Amino acid sequence: MARLAQTAGLTDIQEEILATVRTFVDKEIIPHAQTLEHGDTYPADIVEGMKEMGLFGLTIPEEYGGLGESLLTYALVVEQIARGWMSVSGVINTHFIVAHMLKQHGTPEQKQKYLPRMAAGEVRGSFSMSEPELGSDVAAIRTRAVRGESGYTINGQKMWLTNGGTSNLTAVLVKTDEGAEKAHQNLTTFLVEKPEGYGEVLPGLTIPGKIDKMGYKGVDTTEMVFDGFEIAADQVLGGTPGQGFRHMMDGVEVGRVNVAARACGIAIRSFELAIEYAQQRKTFGKAIAEHQAIAFKLAEMATKVEAAHLMMVNAARLKDSGRRNDVEAGMAKLIASEYCAEVTQEAFRIHGGYGYSKEYEIERLMREAPFLLIGEGTSEIQKTIISRGLLREYQSRG
Ligand SMILES: Cc1cc2nc3c(=O)[nH]c(=O)nc-3n(C[C@H](O)[C@H](O)[C@H](O)COP(=O)(O)OP(=O)(O)OC[C@H]3O[C@@H](n4cnc5c(N)ncnc54)[C@H](O)[C@@H]3O)c2cc1C
Numbered sequence: 001m002a003r004l005a006q007t008a009g010l011t012d013i014q015e016e017i018l019a020t021v022r023t024f025v026d027k028e029i030i031p032h033a034q035t036l037e038h039g040d041t042y043p044a045d046i047v048e049g050m051k052e053m054g055l056f057g058l059t060i061p062e063e064y065g066g067l068g069e070s071l072l073t074y075a076l077v078v079e080q081i082a083r084g085w086m087s088v089s090g091v092i093n094t095h096f097i098v099a100h101m102l103k104q105h106g107t108p109e110q111k112q113k114y115l116p117r118m119a120a121g122e123v124r125g126s127f128s129m130s131e132p133e134l135g136s137d138v139a140a141i142r143t144r145a146v147r148g149e150s151g152y153t154i155n156g157q158k159m160w161l162t163n164g165g166t167s168n169l170t171a172v173l174v175k176t177d178e179g180a181e182k183a184h185q186n187l188t189t190f191l192v193e194k195p196e197g198y199g200e201v202l203p204g205l206t207i208p209g210k211i212d213k214m215g216y217k218g219v220d221t222t223e224m225v226f227d228g229f230e231i232a233a234d235q236v237l238g239g240t241p242g243q244g245f246r247h248m249m250d251g252v253e254v255g256r257v258n259v260a261a262r263a264c265g266i267a268i269r270s271f272e273l274a275i276e277y278a279q280q281r282k283t284f285g286k287a288i289a290e291h292q293a294i295a296f297k298l299a300e301m302a303t304k305v306e307a308a309h310l311m312m313v314n315a316a317r318l319k320d321s322g323r324r325n326d327v328e329a330g331m332a333k334l335i336a337s338e339y340c341a342e343v344t345q346e347a348f349r350i351h352g353g354y355g356y357s358k359e360y361e362i363e364r365l366m367r368e369a370p371f372l373l374i375g376e377g378t379s380e381i382q383k384t385i386i387s388r389g390l391l392r393e394y395q396s397r398g
């Protein structure tokens with residue numbers, strides 16, 4: 001059989017991009033990931049390398065200086081990067097989501113203003129929906145923007161911004177009170193330009209320090225505090241207030257394919273480490289891979305890797321074809337993240353005591369996998385999306 005997680009029907013360009021990224025991951029990411037992660041160090045050199053390869057503009061249309069590639073290409077690139085170190089994929093993920101939202105929903109002026117500089121990696125995006133008191137329940141957002149004569153004033157607190165300190169453009173979802181009956185119709189996305197860094201970066205806008213996390217290190221995750229922050233009305237994404245929920249949901253839909261791809265990447269790496277170790281380690285006179293209990297673990301892990309990859313690819317292709325993919329993206333995210341947690345756990349067990357040592361990569365993967373069960377919507381939220389879609393499609397005639 002072929003190696004795991006192959007994708008049929010790719011173009012020559014896609015194959016070329018993936019081969020380049022795979023080599024970059026093997027040479028520039030995997031050898032440095034453990035040290036950088038243990039030091040919680042931002043991977044500045046790796047990010048420069050990604051800039052040079054044009055990865056920040058991978059999906060931005062060519063007219064704005066990007067490579068104009070599909071969601072599928074992006075997802076396969078992310079899968080490879082996460083195979084090396086998931087945090088590195090986190091650096092480009094929020095950027096990719098903001099670029100997608102601008103491309104789909106920005107005014108012509110906003111696209112012109114940001115997309116070329118985003119393609120070059122000069123403007124780096126992050127996005128913010130979550131607050132200290134809400135994550136899943138997006139419509140309950142409390143941070144509020146009030147319209148004045150010359151623009152809006154924002155007050156409130158945001159939580160869990162990936163790349164909050166290292167980005168310079170944040171798409172922020174806030175309440176604007178459009179007088180709509182439904183809460184989610186009173187939400188607006190603002191494009192907040194800010195300097196990189198921590199502290200009071202602009203009058204009324206503070207990025208406190210990095211949140212200390214169990215994994216997903218190196219990449220910064222922060223809060224964002226608005227205290228009388230003033231912003232011009234032309235920074236409303238798309239120009240019309242009240243559309244923010246729709247914009248963000250479109251963003252997280254592609255984000256879910258991306259999280260599925262990250263989970264696939266970690267699972268592939270865990271499998272690679274496990275099958276290598278299982279052939280080296282001997283107990284009771286033979287390699288542990290020759291004990292059926294371990295061989296069966298490898299078979300199950302590989303089957304999960306393959307299933308998750310295929311569902312992720314299917315969800316990406318559906319979106320690329322212009323069709324709705326909320327159910328498929330939800331299914332891909334659900335299965336890939338749950339399988340990723342299971343596969344890393346099994347790879348850890350195969351490593352015996354050494355899996356618990358910081359010298360072995362599997363301990364890092366074990367700490368990274370749980371984030372994928374939460375980010376871009378928990379498994380419970382994916383099941384809610386999937387079941388709603390199914391009930392829509394299979395409506396009872398009774
Ligand atoms: C490292 C990290 C990075 C992040 N980066 C970002 C970012 O860049 N931008 C951003 O906006 N957010 C980000 N988040 C936030 C993330 O999206 C939320 O944590 C996630 O959506 C869950 O929200 P919550 O933490 O408030 O959990 P809650 O919504 O409080 O949920 C708690 C538990 O209740 C369950 N639950 C909630 N509602 C239901 C329901 N209706 N039915 C059944 N079960 C339910 C959940 O599944 C979960 O198990 C990040 C989070 C982390 C940990």
